[in-house]
Each structure stands twice: as structure tokens, then as C-alpha cells.
Amino acid sequence: MIREEVRFGEAEYVDQILHGDNVQVLSSLPSEVIDLSVFSPPYDGIRDYNSDWALDVIGLGRELYRTTKDGGIAAMVIGDATKDFAKSLTSFRWALDWCDHCGWRMFETCIYQRAGNPGAWWNRRFRVDHEYIMIFLKGGRPRHFDKSKLMIPSKHAGKIYSGTDRLTNGGTRQIEPKEVNAMKCRGTVWPYSTSNTEGNRTKLRHPATFPDKLAEDLIGCFSEPGDLIADPFSGSGTTCVMARNAGRRYLGIDVSAEYVSIANERLVNETQLRMVQ
Ligand SMILES: C[S@@+](CC[C@H](N)C(=O)[O-])C[C@H]1O[C@@H](n2cnc3c(N)ncnc32)[C@H](O)[C@@H]1O
Numbered sequence: 001m002i003r004e005e006v007r008f009g010e011a012e013y014v015d016q017i018l019h020g021d022n023v024q025v026l027s028s029l030p031s032e033v034i035d036l037s038v039f040s041p042p043y044d045g046i047r048d049y050n051s052d053w054a055l056d057v058i059g060l061g062r063e064l065y066r067t068t069k070d071g072g073i074a075a076m077v078i079g080d081a082t083k084d085f086a087k088s089l090t091s092f093r094w095a096l097d098w099c100d101h102c103g104w105r106m107f108e109t110c111i112y113q114r115a116g117n118p119g120a121w122w123n124r125r126f127r128v129d130h131e132y133i134m135i136f137l138k139g140g141r142p143r144h145f146d147k148s149k150l151m152i153p154s155k156h157a158g159k160i161y162s163g164t165d166r167l168t169n170g171g172t173r174q175i176e177p178k179e180v181n182a183m184k185c186r187g188t189v190w191p192y193s194t195s196n197t198e199g200n201r202t203k204l205r206h207p208a209t210f211p212d213k214l215a216e217d218l219i220g221c222f223s224e225p226g227d228l229i230a231d232p233f234s235g236s237g238t239t240c241v242m243a244r245n246a247g248r249r250y251l252g253i254d255v256s257a258e259y260v261s262i263a264n265e266r267l268v269n270e271t272q273l274r275m276v277q
Pocket of ligand 1 (some may be wrong): 004020022023039040041042054056184204206208210211232233234235236237238239253254256257259
């Protein structure tokens with residue numbers, strides 16, 4: 001007998017933080033409903049969370065792929081622990097697993113540059129001040145891509161640029177002199193000072209958050225108002241809060257009941273309660 005799959009109706013997953021294991025929760029969703037997901041998984045046992053959790057990397061990759069629309073994006077913030085002078089390479093393994101076995105394509109790998117403190121090992125290693133933002137794409141091209149919100153000031157704004165271009169055959173070509181624009185497109189290194197610039201006490205109750213602005217930037221670039229933004233590791237709810245404030249709908253999932261309630265608290269206190277019709 002073929003088991004009939006039970007899928008949630010919209011009211012059960014839209015604008016909700018659901019308590020449970022992300023693979024199980026996602027498997028209850030219909031296909032192709034998520035526009036963008038922005039999340040940071042626990043990796044290498046770097047932090048103690050207050051719950052038992054298991055990570056099914058391939059299962060999550062496949063369920064997130066099934067539930068994401070064509071042209072949708074999954075942006076994963078992840079780093080690597082160091083043990084005995086060697087990096088774990090968890091981030092790279094995860095990326096290869098998702099691209100080789102789950103259907104995702106790698107749109108871009110950006111660097112989240114953060115403040116890194118010198119540790120006890122400071123005289124034997126570099127000070128680690130980055131994590132990766134692995135930007136996975138479903139299908140041929142992103143549904144939305146608006147980098148106008150990610151512009152940065154040009155160092156040489158207003159000056160006249162007249163350089164040379166290097167050609168594929170090794171030769172050079174003179175470029176028409178032109179004025180350098182005031183703003184330029186951000187590159188692949190995204191600097192954020194700390195994860196909690198505002199000293200948000202509710203957010204601080206979670207041990208491993210990412211910056212509000214990081215979520216806001218990804219949401220602004222890869223989605224439009226009304227889209228459904230998911231975070232399958234929602235923690236303190238950063239992605240969901242920023243999604244709601246940007247007029248998007250949200251879906252958070254966390255295995256810890258305590259973090260679900262922190263996220264709901266933030267959604268009440270930190271959003272403009274702007275409902276999308
Ligand atoms: C790095 S934190 C995410 C923090 C979040 N980005 C923020 O800014 O608050 C990872 C979260 O994943 C949750 N988690 C771990 N395994 C999970 C699973 N299998 N399903 C759902 N949530 C899980 C943990 O409880 C933890 O809150």
C-alpha cells in the first residue's frame with residue numbers, strides 16, 4: 001500500500017517558528033514553497049546547545065531542495081574548527097555533499113569577515129576572523145538578485161580612470177577614460193563587526209547568533225516582499241525577525257523549545273508587525 005504523505009497547509013508553516021528536527025519538519029511541507037533560506041548550522045561541536053540534536057546533512061540538503069522553488073537560494077553561514085593544527089573542513093564537505101548528492105549548485109562562496117579575538121593559541125596560529133557564506137542555488141539562475149542594496153563607497157569616487165585591460169591573448173587594450181562612480185558593487189568579502197551590535201539582551205540568551213545585518217543583506221538581495229524566507233536552524237530567530245521587518249513571510253525551525261520561545265519573543269518585540277497580505 002502506498003502511504004499517503006501528510007503535508008502542512010500554509011497556515012501551519014507560514015509566519016511560524018516550529019519546534020522540531022528540521023528534516024522532519026521540512027518533510028511535512030509541500031514542494032517548492034520556500035524562496036530563500038538563510039541559516040547557520042551547528043558545526044564541529046564548537047558550542048553547547050541546550051538540546052539533543054542530530055545533523056542529517058544529506059537529508060536536510062534534499063528536503064530543503066525539494067521545498068525550495070526553482071531559482072531559490074539557500075545561504076549557509078559555516079566555519080571550521082581547528083584541532084591539532086588542522087582545520088576540520090566541515091564547511092567544504094557540506095558544500096560538496098549538497099552539490100554532489102542533493103541537487104544544489106554553488107552560486108557563490110562569500111566570506112563573512114568578523115571580529116576575531118586572539119585565543120590561548122594566538123602565538124601559534126592566525127587569528128581566525130572569518131566564516132563562509134555558502135550560497136547554494138536551485139536551478140539555472142536566481143529568481144531574484146538585487147545587489148543595489150549591497151553597494152559600498154568607491155575609494156576613488158569622482159576621479160578619472162584611464163587604465164588598460166588585459167586581453168586573453170596576453171596583450172593590452174586602452175580603456176576610454178571615465179569617471180569612477182560614487183558607489184561600487186560589494187565583492188565577495190562581507191565585513192560585519194559583531195553578531196550583536198545592538199547589545200540585544202534577548203538575542204544574547206542564544207550562544208551562537210549571526211548579525212542581523214547579514215540576514216538583512218541576503219534577504220534584500222535574493223528575495224522580494226511577500227516571499228517565504230526559511231531558517232531551518234532558527235536559534236534566536238535572527239533571519240525570521242529580519243524577514244518580517246523586510247515585509248517577507250518567514251518559517252523558522254529549531255529543535256530547542258527554549259530557542260523557539262526566544263525567537264518568538266524577538267518577533268514580538270523587534271518587528272514592526274507589518275503583515276504581508
Ligand atoms: C548556530 S545556531 C543558529 C543561530 C541563529 N542563526 C541566530 O542568529 O540566532 C544553530 C541552531 O540550530 C539548532 N539545531 C541544531 N540541530 C537542529 C536540527 N536537527 N533541527 C532543528 N534545529 C537544530 C540549535 O538548537 C541552534 O539553536
